[in-house]
Amino acid sequence: MMESLPESAQHQVVEHLRDYVENLQDEIQWDVTFKKTQSQLVAAAQRARQEIAEGHAKPMDYNRL
Numbered sequence: 001m002m003e004s005l006p007e008s009a010q011h012q013v014v015e016h017l018r019d020y021v022e023n024l025q026d027e028i029q030w031d032v033t034f035k036k037t038q039s040q041l042v043a044a045a046q047r048a049r050q051e052i053a054e055g056h057a058k059p060m061d062y063n064r065l
């Protein structure tokens with residue numbers, strides 16, 4: 001099927017497929033990264049909620065970042 005396309009179109013298809021595969025690999029890497037840290041993120045969120053409930057939380061000062 002690809003052979004019936006002009007050479008320039010074949011190159012465009014190949015580049016598109018390379019970009020597509022690269023994006024899929026990036027998505028997989030992000031998924032792996034988030035899965036590795038998900039329990040830590042949940043624990044941090046629970047601590048934040050607890051601190052808010054106990055009145056220990058302070059509004060964030062964006063000027064100090």
